[in-house]
Amino acid sequence: MLLAERHQLILEQLNLHGRITSVELAKSLAVSEDTIRRDLNKLGELKLLHRVHGGALVMQEDSPDYFDRLNTPDPSKKRFLEPALTMLEAGQTIVIDSGETCRYLAQNLPANLPLTVVTGCPLIVQDLMQHPQIQVIQIGGKMFKPAMRTVGHSAIEMLKQIRFDIVFMGICAFHAKHGFCVNYLEEAEVLRATIEQADRTVLMGPHDKLDKTKTYQIVPAHKINHVITDEGIRQDVQTSIQKLGIELTIVPNN
Amino acid sequence: MLLAERHQLILEQLNLHGRITSVELAKSLAVSEDTIRRDLNKLGELKLLHRVHGGALVMQEDSPDYFDRLNTPDPSKKRFLEPALTMLEAGQTIVIDSGETCRYLAQNLPANLPLTVVTGCPLIVQDLMQHPQIQVIQIGGKMFKPAMRTVGHSAIEMLKQIRFDIVFMGICAFHAKHGFCVNYLEEAEVLRATIEQADRTVLMGPHDKLDKTKTYQIVPAHKINHVITDEGIRQDVQTSIQKLGIELTIVPNN
């Protein structure tokens, strides 16, 4: 096995699990732990992973804290909007999930488009309060701080009584084999119930969220209808997504 | 489990609950309390949490008072807060309704008081998101823009499943004979359902809202337990309220 090849496999394993130990890697790749450690150190230097005692963790380019992101919006995410906006038609009922990309969508809905927007995120409700033509439905429930959204049984029961034309969500982690995933069980339950009620589910987000997994699967990949991402997407990831019959829109990187 | 991983989990737990004890962590992460304490001390050194005897609290370096960053348009309404705050006890479930006075209450809840706060107003939800000890329940439903709150059947159904220790509302219009009123039918329905579930209903607001009526009665006057208003209240209004067995707190006019 070539070194570069092994590095590739290490990064793949890491994306899949979010973490990896030196011992596990040595076993699965059939080389000595010393070699693995040298690999991990090298990849760590290159900022391709986060080297820690005992193994490595995935690099966390995005700040884990929602409130940090709240104050420093990243306008580059606006580029995902245009394809999303073309899907909208007057009179539709859509879901706009929580998250930065989704907030941009809420903030940039055309003023003359009458829609019913359903969301569990109070920030998005607020963004839409001034909109003249949009009826807003807030999904109730327990507020889940890390995701800035409502979760729990009440939320799911309320969702079950509405049908959606389109659901827009951020890509938290999407993998052709392991599906659409998030980090929290409670969040996964609500998102699953949401997608269940939708004619069409659209994921929007940067390419580095693709080919990743997190702890809880929301739905298998084939339940997603459309992915909007940017040019950085790898060719193999692109084909694996399209093979599933998922529509793929790639927007330029500015 | 990797050390770095454990650190991440600790921070996650902390963000989730606002507080965490060493004992709880040791149990949930299956390591000794010594290890947890070393972790907490290390994370405290890195300013990632606030280490205290017995566990840790979330860092609040960016906003020492989580409510200070909010705009304070009419500070005169703050004077109603003090009597309201004295009614609160740890562990209670309270409703904070929409409205400016109520928002002040939400923004000025003491940081060390664990409560469950139920509200239909997304602004209040947001005000409370950074509070370390408060669990927030959002009442779902159709957003009713004039009152900045959720209304409708879903909202009422959700309210029916919760019991409240205290409900805090602004005085929209209160009259000893005609009861507690508002201008919109949909709002009245929700507020009625809210009061129905409460042990105690407290109205807060300036004296000129007393002895007034509006189109829709929420409840008759005797259903209200406590009114907090200011010195301007007329003597006859005062006695008519007290005759109904309603507790009356009059705060100075600054």
Add this chain to the structure above:
DNA sequence: CAAAAAGATGCAAGTTAATGCAAATAATAC
């Protein structure tokens, strides 16, 4: 093609880090 150079790998030895236990000390509750 052969020899040299560079790189990759595994092993051994020594070093550092992480963890749990026990005893002593500090903080909190009653």
Add this chain to the structure above:
DNA sequence: GTATTATTTGCATTAACTTGCATCTTTTTG
């Protein structure tokens, strides 16, 4: 005040890491 709980400290054990070196492979070069 005392009792209880949390914390700190030192120590022993284990796991992870680093370093140097020998071996093997690949690449370079004449």
